[in-house]
Amino acid sequence: MTDTTTTRRWVRRPEGSTWGDFGADDQLGRLNLITPERRRAAVAEVREGLAFGLSLPLDYPGGAVLNPRRHPPTLRPTALNGQPFMNQPLSLVAERATDVICDDQVTMSLQYSTQWDSFAHVGSWFDADGDGEPEKVYYNGYRAHEHIVGPGDRLLAACGCGEDGSYARALGIANFAESPIQGRGVMVDLAAHLGRERVFVDHALLMRILADDGVVVEPGDLLLIHTGFAEAVLEMNREPDPQVLHHACPVLDGRDPALLQWVTDSGVAALCADNYAVEGYPARDVPGPRAALPLHEHCLFKLGVPLGELWWLGDLAAWLRANGRSRCLLTAPPLRLPGAVGSPVTPVATV
Structure with missing residues (x-):
C-alpha cells in the first residue's frame, strides 16, 4: 500500500531541505539524481569485470548488545x-x-546487519503546518500516524497488519527496490588514513582525505565510507564487545554544520558506511533542543538521502587503493517489502 495523494502536506519546510524539489509526492529524494546518464557513467567504471559482495553475513554482529531492539535472525x-x-x-x-x-x-530485525534506512526510519518534531506547534513529520511532509502507522493508529487495519503491526504507507523501503538503487559508488577510505582510532571526522578532515586520495564526488554518486568497523565486528565472531566497538574506528561528525552543508552541496544520492550509524553516536553534545542523530535527521528527514549501515567494504577498499581507483558500479536494491522502514541488502560493487 502506497500513499498517492497529490496535496502538498506542508506549509513550512525545514531550512535547507529538498521537500517539494522532486515533486509534491516524491518518495525517492536525491535518488532522483541517479539518471540514465549517471548510470551509464557508473557502468563505464567496469573495466576488469570483478565483483565484490558488500554484505556481512546477516547473523552479524551477533547478539543484541549493540542495539537491544534488534536481534539476529532465527531460521526454522x-x-x-x-x-x-x-x-x-x-x-x-x-x-x-x-x-x-x-x-x-x-x-529477523530488518536493520540488524547490512542494511538500508528508508526515509520512514527517522523523522523529526517540526512545525510543518506553520502554526507554531511541531508535529511528527518525515521527509517531504509525510506524517506519523497517517502515513507511517503503528499499534493504535486508526489506519493500521486497512494495511492488513493486525492491531499490533506497523506499516509505512509512504516512504517505505520498497520504493528503493521499485526504482532500484544502482549508480556510481565512490570510496572514501577513512581507515587507510585514520586506522581504528575513534575520530570524529569533520568537514575539514574529510576534505583533506578526499584531496590526498584524489577522490572526486559528483551529484548522483553513492558515497562508500570505509572505517574498518565491519572488520572489527567480523573478528569478534558474533560475540561483539560493546565497550570496544563503541570506541572504535572513525565516524562522521554529524554535529559539524560544514560537513552537513557539504552533504547538501555535493549532491550525493546516498551515504553507505561499514559502521553502525554512519555518524558518531552519541553525537557531540550541544545545548538546546537538537537531534540525537543529526546526520540521520539531515539526510533522511531533510534531504532524502538514504543511509546504508554495516556494509562490508574492506575488500573493495583494498582493491581500489591497490589499483589507484576510487569508483565502481554499485548495485544495491533492498528487499521489495511493502510497508517496511528498513531492509537487509546484499550490495554488489563491480570494477
Missing part, C-alpha cells in the same frame, strides 16, 4: 500438516514423488 522450517519441511519427501503432498525437500523461514 516451514510446516505442512504439523510436519517440519526439512529433508522431507515430497510424497507428503505428491504420491510417488522422489524429491526430498527443505523449506525454511526467517524471523
Whole structure:
C-alpha cells in the first residue's frame, strides 16, 4: 500500500531541505539524481569485470548488545500438516514423488546487519503546518500516524497488519527496490588514513582525505565510507564487545554544520558506511533542543538521502587503493517489502 495523494502536506519546510524539489509526492529524494546518464557513467567504471559482495553475513554482529531492539535472525522450517519441511519427501503432498525437500523461514530485525534506512526510519518534531506547534513529520511532509502507522493508529487495519503491526504507507523501503538503487559508488577510505582510532571526522578532515586520495564526488554518486568497523565486528565472531566497538574506528561528525552543508552541496544520492550509524553516536553534545542523530535527521528527514549501515567494504577498499581507483558500479536494491522502514541488502560493487 502506497500513499498517492497529490496535496502538498506542508506549509513550512525545514531550512535547507529538498521537500517539494522532486515533486509534491516524491518518495525517492536525491535518488532522483541517479539518471540514465549517471548510470551509464557508473557502468563505464567496469573495466576488469570483478565483483565484490558488500554484505556481512546477516547473523552479524551477533547478539543484541549493540542495539537491544534488534536481534539476529532465527531460521526454522516451514510446516505442512504439523510436519517440519526439512529433508522431507515430497510424497507428503505428491504420491510417488522422489524429491526430498527443505523449506525454511526467517524471523529477523530488518536493520540488524547490512542494511538500508528508508526515509520512514527517522523523522523529526517540526512545525510543518506553520502554526507554531511541531508535529511528527518525515521527509517531504509525510506524517506519523497517517502515513507511517503503528499499534493504535486508526489506519493500521486497512494495511492488513493486525492491531499490533506497523506499516509505512509512504516512504517505505520498497520504493528503493521499485526504482532500484544502482549508480556510481565512490570510496572514501577513512581507515587507510585514520586506522581504528575513534575520530570524529569533520568537514575539514574529510576534505583533506578526499584531496590526498584524489577522490572526486559528483551529484548522483553513492558515497562508500570505509572505517574498518565491519572488520572489527567480523573478528569478534558474533560475540561483539560493546565497550570496544563503541570506541572504535572513525565516524562522521554529524554535529559539524560544514560537513552537513557539504552533504547538501555535493549532491550525493546516498551515504553507505561499514559502521553502525554512519555518524558518531552519541553525537557531540550541544545545548538546546537538537537531534540525537543529526546526520540521520539531515539526510533522511531533510534531504532524502538514504543511509546504508554495516556494509562490508574492506575488500573493495583494498582493491581500489591497490589499483589507484576510487569508483565502481554499485548495485544495491533492498528487499521489495511493502510497508517496511528498513531492509537487509546484499550490495554488489563491480570494477
